[in-house]
Amino acid sequence: MSQIAFITGTRKGIGRHIAEHLLAQGWLVAGCSRKESDLEHPNYRHYTVDISDEEAVSATVRSIKKDLGPIDVLINNAGTASMNHLLLTPGSTANALLQTNFLGAFHCLRECAKQMSLRKSGRIVNFTTVASALNLEGEAIYAASKAALESLTRTAAKELAPYGITVNAIGPTPVDTDLIRAVPEASIQKLIDHQAIKRMGTRDDITNCLDFFLRKESDFITGQIIYLGGVTA
Amino acid sequence: MQATRKAILNMVTLTLQELGEDLDIPELLAANESTRLFGARSPLDSMNLVNLIAEIEDRLSDDFDLSITLASERAMSRVHSPFRSVGSCVDYIMELIETAEPTPEDE
Numbered sequence: 397m398s399q400i401a402f403i404t405g406t407r408k409g410i411g412r413h414i415a416e417h418l419l420a421q422g423w424l425v426a427g428c429s430r431k432e433s434d435l436e437h438p439n440y441r442h443y444t445v446d447i448s449d450e451e452a453v454s455a456t457v458r459s460i461k462k463d464l465g466p467i468d469v470l471i472n473n474a475g476t477a478s479m480n481h482l483l484l485t486p487g488s489t490a491n492a493l494l495q496t497n498f499l500g501a502f503h504c505l506r507e508c509a510k511q512m513s514l515r516k517s518g519r520i521v522n523f524t525t526v527a528s529a530l531n532l533e534g535e536a537i538y539a540a541s542k543a544a545l546e547s548l549t550r551t552a553a554k555e556l557a558p559y560g561i562t563v564n565a566i567g568p569t570p571v572d573t574d575l576i577r578a579v580p581e582a583s584i585q586k587l588i589d590h591q592a593i594k595r596m597g598t599r600d601d602i603t604n605c606l607d608f609f610l611r612k613e614s615d616f617i618t619g620q621i622i623y624l625g626g627v628t629a
Numbered sequence: 630m631q632a633t634r635k636a637i638l639n640m641v642t643l644t645l646q647e648l649g650e651d652l653d654i655p656e657l658l659a660a661n662e663s664t665r666l667f668g669a670r671s672p673l674d675s676m677n678l679v680n681l682i683a684e685i686e687d688r689l690s691d692d693f694d695l696s697i698t699l700a701s702e703r704a705m706s707r708v709h710s711p712f713r714s715v716g717s718c719v720d721y722i723m724e725l726i727e728t729a730e731p732t733p734e735d736e
Contacts, residue, residue, distance in 0.1 A: 450698075451696075451698070454696055454698050455696045458690045458696055461687075461690070461691075462690075462691075510683040510686065510687070511683075511687070513679070513680060513683050514680070514683055514684055514687060558676060
């Protein structure tokens with residue numbers, strides 16, 4: 397029987413790539429975003445939801461179970477970025493980043509973990525960033541929101557281990573997506589200079605790491621944050 | 630299935646009985662309205678209680694088509710926990726059902 401993955405933020409970018417990657421492997425994929433998706437595949441179902449809305453997330457996770465079956469894997473990919481000097485960052489921007497990057501991920505994690513706990517099995521993979529490990533200037537709130545998610549990853553790994561659920565995180569380097577399109581080239585290069593392997597990341601670098609966390613044999617791997625490109629915390 | 634108090638009580642006691650079989654807790658096999666769910670006199674530890682709440686939410690969705698989150702701010706801020714016994718838990722579920730906003734599909 398096909399495994400079922402719930403991926404947040406599948407309309408474009410890395411989330412879309414992950415959805416297509418898992419669909420190609422025969423997974424049933426539930427994806428979500430705030431807007432409709434044009435991804436069409438017999439094994440894909442899209443849900444329009446704002447993950448910062450707690451009740452909407454609960455309803456969506458229950459709908460996925462009814463429509464496709466119980467969720468085996470949650471990939472908390474949805475995120476939003478804002479690069480600005482912290483003295484010029486409005487509170488509303490900080491709030492919006494925390495709502496999506498931390499609270500939204502928490503809502504999805506909690507609701508999926510409830511389903512997984514009943515079956516004593518599940519994998520949760522969160523998405524962080526090397527900006528958090530590197531304490532990058534100009535990304536204070538984005539990095540802080542992802543640092544909160546990293547802390548949640550480590551603690552959730554402990555609280556959910558008795559239920560057979562692993563919780564890990566991937567910290568990608570810059571990858572060519574809409575998220576970084578507005579960032580000046582010099583800033584991207586400065587970030588790449590911090591990496592041991594000095595190149596842009598690719599979407600396949602991310603799915604390679606994801607596949608490792610999802611492997612059946614990786615059930616002893618939890619609470620880990622893997623930064624790509626040789627960035628160390 | 631219609632979410633009457635009797636139907637919800639049956640669902641909660643059945644869930645507890647099944648949990649008792651799975652976890653080998655004989656006290657739960659005869660679960661009834663006065664069975665304690667929380668505190669020193671409860672046969673459930675904190676992990677079992679988390680399991681029970683997740684299972685009840687799941688069955689409310691599957692059996693009654695109700696999307697209800699039991700572990701809400703409302704429940705946690707009460708002086709007397711709604712999870713102290715089967716009866717108080719069922720009363721709390723009925724309260725949530727009565728005050729729930731209709732979903733768009735219901736309108």
